[in-house]
Amino acid sequence: MQALSAPYQCKACHVSISSEEFLIHWEPKYVFSVVSNAKIEADNNVSCSGCGKYLGHKEGLQWHLEPSSLNLKSVAKAEVNLFSLKQQDMADISMKITRLLENTKIEVKQNLLLKSQLRGFQYSSETDLVLLHHRSEGRLLLTDRNGFYNDFLASVYRFMEGRVLVLITNIEESPPEGALVSSEIYELSKFGDQPTIGILGEMGKVVCWKSSPSEYQLNHIRESIMRSAFYREPANYARLPEAYHPSASNKFKCSLL
Known part of the structure; x- marks a missing residue:
């Protein structure tokens, strides 16, 4: 069985947003190549589709998300x-x-x-x-x-x-x-x-x-x-x-x- 990739979850509602395998950079913001359960709002702002919390913004094909808006969940x-x-x-x-x-x-x-x-x-x-x-x-x-x-x-x-x-x-x-x-x-x-x-x-x-x-x-x-x-x-x-x-x-x- 393939090893699980640790997920990044919305800190407010715990809905899955992305995972470690899609993390490109982590400073000063988390930059992901793929996200889920996220909505693109005006001015390319990104919010959680589960609770509406602001997560960050999108630049081109990449998602620049605020570290303070996400939790990394252990798969242990x-x-x-x-x-x-x-x-x-x-x-x-x-x-x-x-x-x-x-x-x-x-x-x-x-x-x-x-x-x-x-x-x-x-x-x-x-x-x-x-x-x-x-x-x-x-x-x-x-x-x-x-x-x-x-x-x-x-x-x-x-x-x-x-x-x-x-x-x-x-x-x-x-x-x-x-x-x-x-x-x-x-x-x-x-x-x-x-x-x-x-x-x-x-x-x-x-x-x-x-x-x-x-x-x-x-x-x-x-x-x-x-x-x-x-x-x-x-x-x-x-x-x-x-x-x-x-x-x-x-x-x-x-x-x-």
Whole structure:
């Protein structure tokens, strides 16, 4: 696996702007040949597309950015918060995840959930990525009005600015090779009054399998950790319920718990 290039992130919102491999000069300003998540404003001024913060200016093909506007993020470690109602399943998943990145230590913090905690759940812990695991044991009740994880997912999505991945195991049939989710998830979305799980699935934020993840799915989890920890993009809230948005004041209510 190719070694990761340390990213330069916006100091204000931690969105990835560039990386060490594209740094040409570093005094008096950082000069990059390639940047991402940056907007060119009037007079060639450059701002972060995530938060709008001024970063510097563009001269020809080069980007001259203020050192005070950027942070260099170490690629030595990534932190993941894993939540599940099942202790043993959580231990198995944690073992798989810690081996996904070479030369990068993935620290997985295991958090055992209780169903009684899920109603009105408020997430407030800084980390790179949140993983929510659910073991299917019959009918799936995940999101929206009757979903167990309504409040949990909405709160995590808001606080983490979209850096969340849902892992569903023990489903009836694993997805075909090259797919992250089974048709069961989209059936829930269309016919089971749980449209949000379908939207999250289309966004690449749901992975499900029967007994073990495919190599394609493991690669997706690996890339999700890399993007969340090092190469962050601005959060996407399109099509999601209002409760998932940063400005949300109302929380989903779960009537089953």
